[in-house]
Amino acid sequence: MKYYTRELERKFLKLNDFFKVILVTGARQVGKTTMLKHLSESGRTYVTLDNMVARELAQSDPVLFFQTYKPPILIDEIQKAPELFEQIKIICDESDERGIIWLTGSQQYKMIKRVRETLAGRIGILELYSLSAREKAGLVFDTDLDFSLATLQARQRRLPKNDVLRVFQQIWEGGMPQVLGVDDELRQEYFNSYVDTYLMRDVAEAGGITDALRFRKFLAGCAALVAEQVNYANLAASADIAPSTAKEWLKVLEGLHIVYLLAPYSNNALKRLSKTPKLYFCDTGLCAYLSMWLTADTLRGGAASGHFYENYVVMELVKNYAYARSKVNLTYFRDSNAKEIDVFVEENNVIHPLEIKKSAAPDRREVKKYSVIDKAFLNRGNGGIICMCEEPIPIDADNCFIPSNLI
Numbered sequence: 001m002k003y004y005t006r007e008l009e010r011k012f013l014k015l016n017d018f019f020k021v022i023l024v025t026g027a028r029q030v031g032k033t034t035m036l037k038h039l040s041e042s043g044r045t046y047v048t049l050d051n052m053v054a055r056e057l058a059q060s061d062p063v064l065f066f067q068t069y070k071p072p073i074l075i076d077e078i079q080k081a082p083e084l085f086e087q088i089k090i091i092c093d094e095s096d097e098r099g100i101i102w103l104t105g106s107q108q109y110k111m112i113k114r115v116r117e118t119l120a121g122r123i124g125i126l127e128l129y130s131l132s133a134r135e136k137a138g139l140v141f142d143t144d145l146d147f148s149l150a151t152l153q154a155r156q157r158r159l160p161k162n163d164v165l166r167v168f169q170q171i172w173e174g175g176m177p178q179v180l181g182v183d184d185e186l187r188q189e190y191f192n193s194y195v196d197t198y199l200m201r202d203v204a205e206a207g208g209i210t211d212a213l214r215f216r217k218f219l220a221g222c223a224a225l226v227a228e229q230v231n232y233a234n235l236a237a238s239a240d241i242a243p244s245t246a247k248e249w250l251k252v253l254e255g256l257h258i259v260y261l262l263a264p265y266s267n268n269a270l271k272r273l274s275k276t277p278k279l280y281f282c283d284t285g286l287c288a289y290l291s292m293w294l295t296a297d298t299l300r301g302g303a304a305s306g307h308f309y310e311n312y313v314v315m316e317l318v319k320n321y322a323y324a325r326s327k328v329n330l331t332y333f334r335d336s337n338a339k340e341i342d343v344f345v346e347e348n349n350v351i352h353p354l355e356i357k358k359s360a361a362p363d364r365r366e367v368k369k370y371s372v373i374d375k376a377f378l379n380r381g382n383g384g385i386i387c388m389c390e391e392p393i394p395i396d397a398d399n400c401f402i403p404s405n406l407i
């Protein structure tokens with residue numbers, strides 16, 4: 001199988017020279033182990049806790065586990081044996097070697113809390129998502145994304161023009177490495193078994209969810225509400241469960257990196273802001289499968305195409321900043337008058353406001369909404385409208401029409 005170079009590799013290797021332990025979290029099958037095996041030098045022991053013998057040893061006798069599987073080591077699915085964390089701490093404290101233990105796991109809240117408590121100061125935690133459009137194209141931009149016209153034009157020179165057929169093929173296909181380039185039948189079978197095997201097993205372990213039929217309906221209900229504010233009553237109705245159960249199940253899906261909840265922007269200077277997150281799928285291919293869009297063409301022409309396009313753009317931004325050098329805060333803005341701005345990228349106390357429109361020629365007046373940032377005396381940076389236009393076009397001094405393939 002072809003290896004796709006991951007943008008996270010740069011950050012991983014940098015942290016590996018600094019921390020004794022590195023944990024890479026992310027959904028099943030996004031390529032965590034593949035990336036680490038690709039980066040590992042010879043002589044690094046590999047063990048997966050999906051293996052029942054190894055898992056039982058890890059749970060019952062962590063000391064013997066590390067005598068059997070000696071560091072430097074790569075341990076897969078660490079969330080299945082949190083009993084190892086205390087012993088990992090002892091190994092770290094007895095050695096000055098960096099990058100001695102590599103871990104992968106799905107980021108369940110209980111596990112991450114325990115990791116942070118036990119291994120504070122010894123561990124670097126990174127998150128890997130399914131392949132981004134850039135990774136699929138084998139493209140690395142040399143400048144950070146700042147939404148300025150100059151940066152966008154520099155990126156444009158390296159890429160073909162934005163193309164709606166290519167973008168919706170990208171959205172429909174998703175970024176799971178195993179299904180890239182396979183035919184429609186295999187792709188459907190892959191996602192079907194992904195839900196039935198990995199997901200059902202993981203939600204049973206992480207959240208005690210055993211009702212497969214209702215959970216399938218719940219997943220489809222989430223897919224139907226993609227790019228909308230979370231509505232627990234609607235999600236509950238889709239699966240015939242209580243709203244409180246819907247809330248718990250959504251939290252489990254978020255912990256397993258199946259869905260991404262975009263938090264609402266909050267600020268004391270701006271009153272009456274929404275407190276409800278918006279729901280997105282980490283992988284648009286899985287979302288398309290759950291929504292029964294059987295081809296990229298039907299998805300593109302369907303009623304939900306704008307929502308899927310927004311999901312795609314938001315996740316491309318999430319992936320970009322998860323792997324970038326600088327940390328940002330991603331939120332969306334909505335006030336009590338239902339005035340909404342799709343994404344706020346907040347970096348160094350500067351807000352970059354972004355609207356997302358599937359159109360190739362959206363209404364430039366959309367950027368007038370951004371004045372709400374100035375009224376609250378917040379710092380506003382470059383922004384614009386991410387859309388299907390073919391090249392970056394200035395709207396005014398601060399904003400551009402931004403082709404979605406440049407992010």
